[in-house]
Amino acid sequence: DKEVLHGINLHIAPGTVNALVGPSGSGKSTIARLIASLWDVKDGAIELGGVDIRTLPLAECTRRIAYVSQDNYLFDESIRENIRMGRPAATDAEVEAVAKAAGCDAFIRGLERGYDTVVGGGGAHLSGGERQRIAIARAMLKDAPIVVLDEATAYIDPENEAVVQQAVGKLVAGKTVLVIAHRLSTITGADQIVVVNGGRIQDAGTHEELLKNCPLYQEMWR
Numbered sequence: 001d002k003e004v005l006h007g008i009n010l011h012i013a014p015g016t017v018n019a020l021v022g023p024s025g026s027g028k029s030t031i032a033r034l035i036a037s038l039w040d041v042k043d044g045a046i047e048l049g050g051v052d053i054r055t056l057p058l059a060e061c062t063r064r065i066a067y068v069s070q071d072n073y074l075f076d077e078s079i080r081e082n083i084r085m086g087r088p089a090a091t092d093a094e095v096e097a098v099a100k101a102a103g104c105d106a107f108i109r110g111l112e113r114g115y116d117t118v119v120g121g122g123g124a125h126l127s128g129g130e131r132q133r134i135a136i137a138r139a140m141l142k143d144a145p146i147v148v149l150d151e152a153t154a155y156i157d158p159e160n161e162a163v164v165q166q167a168v169g170k171l172v173a174g175k176t177v178l179v180i181a182h183r184l185s186t187i188t189g190a191d192q193i194v195v196v197n198g199g200r201i202q203d204a205g206t207h208e209e210l211l212k213n214c215p216l217y218q219e220m221w222r
Contacts, residue, residue: 004030005199008044012192017177019187021220022196028180029069031196032150035178036067048146066144068171070151072135074123079108080115082123082134086141095141101170102137103163104130133164140171147172149179184221193217 005027012018020028033039034046037053045052053061066086074082083095090098096115099105107130111117123131139147149168165186172179181187188207195203195210195217203214210217 003199005034008199008201010194010201010204012176012178014176015174016191017172017179017187017189018192018194019190020178020180020194020196021182021184021187021217022202026196027199028196029150030199032067032148032178032180036065036148037061038067064144065146065148066139066142066171067148068135068139068150070132072123072131074119074126074131074134076118076121078113078116078118079111079134082119083137083141086138087143090141098141099134099137102133102140102167104133104137107133129164133167136164136167136171140167144175146176147178149177151180151182 008031010031020031022028030039034041037046037058040054045054047053048056048061048064075085079099080092080095083099084090086098087094092115096105099108099115108115108117117125119125119131119134123134126134149172179187179190184207187193190207192204193207193210194201195214197216202216203210205213211221
């Protein structure tokens with residue numbers, strides 16, 4: 001019922017990595033969800049290749065954008081079918097190949113029924129980190145040109161973090177990427193870092209530029 005984003009003006013160039021950073025509650029996830037077309041804007045427009053996304057069929061938007069959040073939902077189906085939802089026509093071999101690339105083949109094969117294990121409602125039979133890796137595998141199989149990562153590694157335990165970071169690296173290779181990150185160390189190489197505060201864009205630039213010019217970013221980095 002109230003406006004949470006104010007005067008946002010943002011350009012994301014094709015093939016670049018873009019990060020949204022800022023205090024908790026600043027509006028980062030709202031921006032990401034609007035870009036992923038989970039909600040529609042009330043004022044202004046979000047354009048994809050110069051076309052207002054509200055004029056595109058929903059199937060066209062979802063085909064072009066893969067959205068991976070920290071709270072990914074798995075359906076009460078087998079692991080194989082949950083991954084295959086990224087591309088319903090994928091073969092079993094393609095599903096398993098992408099699970100390997102996402103670093104989840106080993107834990108899946110360790111389960112009693114392997115890829116045919118049913119995950120429970122919302123993926124309740126798996127840990128948060130396992131659900132996250134399956135969601136990343138699903139997004140990799142989808143192979144959409146735009147990838148939105150909303151704290152996609154939030155629930156990963158330390159011993160699996162390197163595996164998941166590698167998986168995310170493969171997921172985003174050659175894509176247009178928007179990532180929300182709390183740990184600034186993971187996005188220092190981004191082409192554009194956008195500092196969001198109080199529903200507004202406070203500053204934008206590279207890591208080096210923001211360290212020089214943006215007090216809020218300096219404070220967050222310290």
